[in-house]
Amino acid sequence: MRLLGAAWRIALLLGLVAFLARPSLFAPVFAPLTRFDAPPIYDGTSLLSLTLNHLALTGAATLCASLLALGLAILVTRPAGAEFLPFSRALANAGQTFPPVAVLALTVPLLGFGAAPTFLALFLYGLLPVFENALAGLSGVSPGVSEAARGSGMTGPQRLALVELPLAAPVILSGIRLSAIVSLGTATVGSTVAAKTLGEVVIAGLLSGNTAFVLQGGLIVAALAILINDAFLWVEGRVRARLG
Amino acid sequence: MIRVETLSKRYGEAPPVVDDLSMEVAAGEICAVVGTSGSGKTTLLRMINRLVEPSAGRVLIAGEDTRNLRGHELRRRIGYVIQGHGLFPHWSVADNIGTVPRLLRWKRAAIDARVDELLALFGMEPATYRDRRPAELSGGQQQRVGVARALAARPDVLLMDEPFGALDPVIRGRAQDELAAVQARLGTTVVLVTHDMEEAVRLGHRIAVMDAGRLLQCATPAEMMARPATPFVEALVGGAERPFRLLSLDRVEAAVEPGEADGPPIDAGANLREALSACLWSGRDALPVERNGQRIGRVTLAALRRRAAPEAGTPAP
Ligand SMILES: Nc1ncnc2c1ncn2[C@@H]1O[C@H](COP(=O)(O)OP(=O)(O)O)[C@@H](O)[C@H]1O
Ligand SMILES: [Mg+2]
Numbered sequence: 001m002r003l004l005g006a007a008w009r010i011a012l013l014l015g016l017v018a019f020l021a022r023p024s025l026f027a028p029v030f031a032p033l034t035r036f037d038a039p040p041i042y043d044g045t046s047l048l049s050l051t052l053n054h055l056a057l058t059g060a061a062t063l064c065a066s067l068l069a070l071g072l073a074i075l076v077t078r079p080a081g082a083e084f085l086p087f088s089r090a091l092a093n094a095g096q097t098f099p100p101v102a103v104l105a106l107t108v109p110l111l112g113f114g115a116a117p118t119f120l121a122l123f124l125y126g127l128l129p130v131f132e133n134a135l136a137g138l139s140g141v142s143p144g145v146s147e148a149a150r151g152s153g154m155t156g157p158q159r160l161a162l163v164e165l166p167l168a169a170p171v172i173l174s175g176i177r178l179s180a181i182v183s184l185g186t187a188t189v190g191s192t193v194a195a196k197t198l199g200e201v202v203i204a205g206l207l208s209g210n211t212a213f214v215l216q217g218g219l220i221v222a223a224l225a226i227l228i229n230d231a232f233l234w235v236e237g238r239v240r241a242r243l244g
Numbered sequence: 245m246i247r248v249e250t251l252s253k254r255y256g257e258a259p260p261v262v263d264d265l266s267m268e269v270a271a272g273e274i275c276a277v278v279g280t281s282g283s284g285k286t287t288l289l290r291m292i293n294r295l296v297e298p299s300a301g302r303v304l305i306a307g308e309d310t311r312n313l314r315g316h317e318l319r320r321r322i323g324y325v326i327q328g329h330g331l332f333p334h335w336s337v338a339d340n341i342g343t344v345p346r347l348l349r350w351k352r353a354a355i356d357a358r359v360d361e362l363l364a365l366f367g368m369e370p371a372t373y374r375d376r377r378p379a380e381l382s383g384g385q386q387q388r389v390g391v392a393r394a395l396a397a398r399p400d401v402l403l404m405d406e407p408f409g410a411l412d413p414v415i416r417g418r419a420q421d422e423l424a425a426v427q428a429r430l431g432t433t434v435v436l437v438t439h440d441m442e443e444a445v446r447l448g449h450r451i452a453v454m455d456a457g458r459l460l461q462c463a464t465p466a467e468m469m470a471r472p473a474t475p476f477v478e479a480l481v482g483g484a485e486r487p488f489r490l491l492s493l494d495r496v497e498a499a500v501e502p503g504e505a506d507g508p509p510i511d512a513g514a515n516l517r518e519a520l521s522a523c524l525w526s527g528r529d530a531l532p533v534e535r536n537g538q539r540i541g542r543v544t545l546a547a548l549r550r551r552a553a554p555e556a557g558t559p560a561p
Contacts (some may be wrong), residue, residue: 148330153320244333
């Protein structure tokens with residue numbers, strides 16, 4: 001069963017790579033979905049460069065959101081920072097409350113069209129899952145263990161680095177995974193404000209009534225989501241195993 | 245070795261949790277702190293290594309005010325064991341035991357050698373246990389690793405907060421004997437918090453009784469049983485158990501007298517309570533006493549009876 005799962009993941013990855021490297025090979029597959037001799041493969045921008053751009057934007061937003069959210073979670077779980085908990089919660093929740101589309105609409109006048117407003121929307125949207133998970137992970141370290149760490153003479157930073165973060169790592173990682181997957185899907189919306197993401201393919205398909213475009217845009221995003229999710233799960237599993 | 249001077253801890257307006265408490269623990273002694281739940285035992289212990297900062301008073305260790313060091317530096321010099329061991333679940337047994345030496349930046353080889361030495365001291369084969377995770381140990385083994393971790397950097401002082409509380413009675417008894425043996429061998433000064441009087445009598449050279457944040461009495465077990473300072477102390481050490489506790493404090497060799505007796509002998513190192521038990525069980529009035537397989541005399545029921553009464557239990561002050 002696990003072997004089968006791994007095999008189909010590898011097939012998916014190879015299929016994706018092949019499709020991005022040589023989209024024309026797949027033209028016969030998509031041709032039946034087009035009408036009036038429309039092109040079966042999107043050629044406005046190369047699919048490979050859109051995919052890389054999409055990944056870069058998602059990755060950057062997830063990375064920045066994770067760093068800020070983790071930093072906030074660390075801050076509010078220190079005795080000195082406990083008073084910032086309500087503020088941090090409110091910030092992370094606000095990021096999630098505004099739908100990305102609204103963020104895009106509100107920020108385009110300030111930031112112009114393109115990647116910047118999309119990055120901001122993804123960044124805000126990605127804060128909450130990481131923050132909540134990091135908070136749960138860091139405050140979930142058993143009192144006996146924290147007490148022993150303090151009693152052994154670890155300084156605050158040593159307790160954080162040697163005990164709390166390692167023990168919270170799996171939970172934090174699953175927060176980052178959640179954030180990354182949501183971001184990956186949401187980044188498609190960025191194309192409405194001219195960010196170069198895979199949403200461009202889908203939108204082009206919708207505007208020209210070309211189902212093949214819509215499908216290939218959607219499929220690439222779906223394949224990326226599955227593969228990235230799996231990669232995170234694998235890392236989480238490894239980390240969990242190391243925690244014993 | 246440890247000198248507590250007019251130590252107090254208050255939280256807000258509530259009555260003090262530890263109230264103007266002074267006591268002294270001599271080097272190489274085990275001081276057992278007993279008292280009901282909420283009497284301030286844990287707070288007292290945590291003020292010694294400054295996990296809790298006192299509201300008033302001070303603590304001296306080997307004559308030095310503990311406030312002269314930074315908290316974490318002080319704690320690296322003091323062993324600390326808590327109930328439920330608090331082992332780091334993501335580290336191997338060796339890494340757990342090596343915690344403080346690593347914080348003190350000992351050399352790798354010195355840490356490895358120390359870990360193996362301690363595992364051997366606690367009867368755990370180093371090759372077998374070094375690389376295990378805490379979750380792969382029994383409760384008794386986890387507890388031993390907890391004590392080994394506290395002793396790793398050779399502290400002069402060891403603080404223990406109900407260290408055996410989570411163990412079942414059989415394992416607990418063994419762990420107590422083991423602690424007594426290790427302490428006698430290393431000469432560590434120990435403050436042991438417990439709510440179990442039996443444990444206090446068994447391990448404590450001295451017993452400190454606390455109630456509502458105050459120290460009621462600090463004395464040897466025999467003194468305390470003979471002359472309890474307050475009715476509360478009397479109730480704690482007393483009851484129907486008192487004669488047996490008194491007997492359990494002394495070894496057979498202290499009551500041995502010349503003469504013959506029949507039946508299986510008792511070892512001179514056994515305690516008098518065990519001798520009484522043997523007399524009653526076998527219906528004898530006297531037992532032969534042996535040391536290293538040599539007859540050295542006998543112990544009589546009459547002598548045991550005398551020693552189970554308070555006047556004879558303690559030498560006059
Ligand atoms: N951080 C704290 N804030 C307020 N009260 C506390 C705190 N720590 C302990 N106490 C109170 O101090 C009392 C003594 O606690 P403790 O020292 O743990 O007693 P023991 O170990 O003898 O059971 C308890 O009533 C407890 O509620
Ligand atoms: Mg306590």
